[in-house]
Amino acid sequence: MxxxxxxxxxxxxxxxxxxxxxxxxxxxxxxxxxxxxxxxxxxxxxxxxxxxxxxxxxxxxxxxxxxxxSADYPELLIHLPGGATMTQRMDELHDPTPNAPYPNMxxxxxxxxxxxxxxxxxxxxxxxxxxxxxxxxxxxxxxxxxxxxxxxxxxxxxxxxxxxxxxxxGSSAPEEQLQIADVRVPGLSRDNWHIWPGADQRSFRLGLCPLPGTDEFQLTAPPTGESIEDLVESVGLSITHVGWTSLYRANxxxxxxxxxxxxxxxxxxxxxxxxxxxxxxxxxxxxxxxxxxxxxxxxxxxxxxxxxxxxxxxxxxxxxxxxxxxxxxxxxxxxxxxxxxxxxxQLSLNYRGGPLSAEHRSQPGLVQAGDRAPGPILDLLRGPQFTLLAFNWAGDLPTADASLHAHRIDDPAVATIYDAQGPTLFLVRPDNYIGCATSTLDDVTKYLADLSS
Known part of the structure; x- marks a missing residue:
């Protein structure tokens, strides 16, 4: 300590x-x-x-x-010449699943x-x-x-x-810049992220995104030499307040x-x-x-x-x-x-093959050491401890203490998500990645001992 x-x-x-x-x-x-x-x-x-x-x-x-x-990302409302509009999503909204209970940004x-x-x-x-x-x-x-x-x-x-x-x-591209500001634009609907294309209808001229929990929009636009106020006025709107501003340079x-x-x-x-x-x-x-x-x-x-x-x-x-x-x-x-x-x-990011990923099974399933622990039992994983998940396990388990919690998982739906075939132990790290996957309790004991050595 x-x-x-x-x-x-x-x-x-x-x-x-x-x-x-x-x-x-x-x-x-x-x-x-x-x-x-x-x-x-x-x-x-x-x-x-x-x-x-x-x-x-x-x-x-x-x-x-x-x-x-917070809020889900709103649908884009693209303002076209002549007053026409079209809508588009950056990504569709996804329904929660047991594996991914929080599927949307x-x-x-x-x-x-x-x-x-x-x-x-x-x-x-x-x-x-x-x-x-x-x-x-x-x-x-x-x-x-x-x-x-x-x-x-x-x-x-x-x-x-x-x-x-x-x-x-790395690299920088100082010619690729974007001005960003938090602004108030009265009268503009907060149901959409508003986009105005450039004159060629392919480039980007102006974006106004409603910020949840505020009365502000995040303004984004390539620098044109005109003021933020003039830029917004050019699309028929007005700004009553400009807060934080920044100039992003590609870096x-x-x-x-x-x-x-x-x-x-x-x-x-x-x-x-x-x-x-x-x-x-x-x-x-x-x-x-x-x-x-x-x-x-x-x-x-x-x-x-x-x-x-x-x-x-x-x-x-x-x-x-x-x-x-x-x-x-x-x-x-x-x-x-x-x-x-x-x-x-970022749900698929993993540490497979890394120094803390011990996969001991001769025939690993879809979920392996180094993977993020899938979602249906997040409530069992909360906290700073290691968590041992035991599937189809009839033997003894370590006595729970402040550093290790052990749970027998009997729900077949959870076993399916973890692709646990036969007696299987998953030792989940405090950051909820699987450190050790095995069918032998000795492997878990050795893994924990090696960490503390």
Whole structure:
């Protein structure tokens, strides 16, 4: 167990840093979280909560609040010349299934996501990192601290990453820009995401997306040299308020290392994406979800698996979001805005073949070690413990304690979803991925012993 002096310093209080704080908090692992900005950041920014992230929020006990504050993505209403309109969906709405109880992406402004995650988290605002070394971190409030671990969750311009001198490899396209703003547009229906094409009917001129829980729209448009007010007036509307504004420049980069000694990188500090496909915020949250329980358990070899598991995921996600971005830029048509690739939901991301995935069965089923634990028994998985799921199991099971819960699963429908043929044990990690799949209890005992060694 850690002592209070062996705390983790989380640098950055966006969704990634706050998720990490939440995970450490529920494990009872001490931390401090500092944020250079003097107050919680404003702005809608990344507004999509993917299905896999909703399962993370479910596990953390936060999903009801998120679902109450958010909404499904609305249908696009495309405004054509002469007053005609047409509708289109980026992706159809999907019905919940036992395997995927939360099948649709939710929309929630990022400031609200951060606010919900921050409840009960003691963020130190107005405190940044000045410098860091192998043993010490100098903070902007004059403190010098000696944390056991440091996690840079401080965005694409990460001070922590720069201090480590870790290259941020990739490319930029400064000519590909998008202005974004949170605005109020009275009289515009909030039932749709409004799109105005360019004069060629193929390019994009203006988008206004209603933000749930507010009276604002997120405005997106390529820079034209005209003001936001004039741009909106050109389509027959007017703005009464302009809030947060930003200029997005195409910047697609990632690190080749997630760990340098006792310092880790997560979220945008490790990878920046095109906003196409709603992947960046979600990937950052899942970085933190992967890293948090490993910090709580400690052990250098276990912490090495953070990079081994998450770096390939970030590379794949970067590829998906880049392909979607290029499709919009290079081949704009009515299908360029489709977001119906199942991979975007992040339910199929897995760690098969990774250092923590022990598949002992000679004939694995459809669900294997390294896979996300499917959805029908999420209520059994909530919490910081390992969970042992025993299918068709007549033998003894370990006695439940704070670190391990064991459940016999007798529901044949659940066994079908897990494709459990004969006596089968699935050991589910605290981040709800299957660590060990076997038909022998000794394999489970050895797996847990190896983690703590």
């Amino acid at each position: 850690f002592t209070e002096s062996e705390f983790t310093l989380i640098v950055g209080a966006g969704p990634t840093g706050l998720t990490l704080a939440r995970v450490l908090q529920r494990h009872g692992a001490p931390f401090r979280i500092v944020e250079q900005s003097p107050a919680p950041p404003a702005g809608s920014r990344g507004k999509g909560i993917q299905p896999r992230t909703q399962e993370v929020l479910d596990d953390l006990g936060l999903l009801p609040e998120f679902r109450a504050a 939710l929309m929630l402004p990022q400031w609200h996501t951060s606010a919900l995650l921050a409840q009960g988290v003691p963020v130190e605002y107005g405190v940044g990192v000045v410098s860091l070394s192998e043993s010490e971190v100098v903070l902007s409030n004059g403190e010098t601290v000696t944390p056991r671990y440091v996690v840079g969750c401080d965005g694409g311009r990460s001070t922590v990453r720069k201090a480590l001198d870790v290259p941020f490899e 697609i980069r990632m690190v080749s290392r997630y760990r340098v000694g006792h310092v880790f990188l997560a979220g945008d500090a490790a990878h920046v994406h095109s906003p196409a496909g709603g992947q960046g915020l979600n990937t950052g949250i899942q970085d933190a979800y992967n890293l948090g329980w490993k910090i709580a358990l400690g052990g250098s070899s276990l912490l090495d698996t953070y990079e081994a598991e998450r770096l390939p995921v970030a590379a794949d996600v970067l590829g998906i979001s880049t392909r979607l971005h290029r499709r919009v830029i290079d081949h704009p048509d009515e299908n360029a805005i489709r977001r119906d690739d199942p991979a975007l939901r």
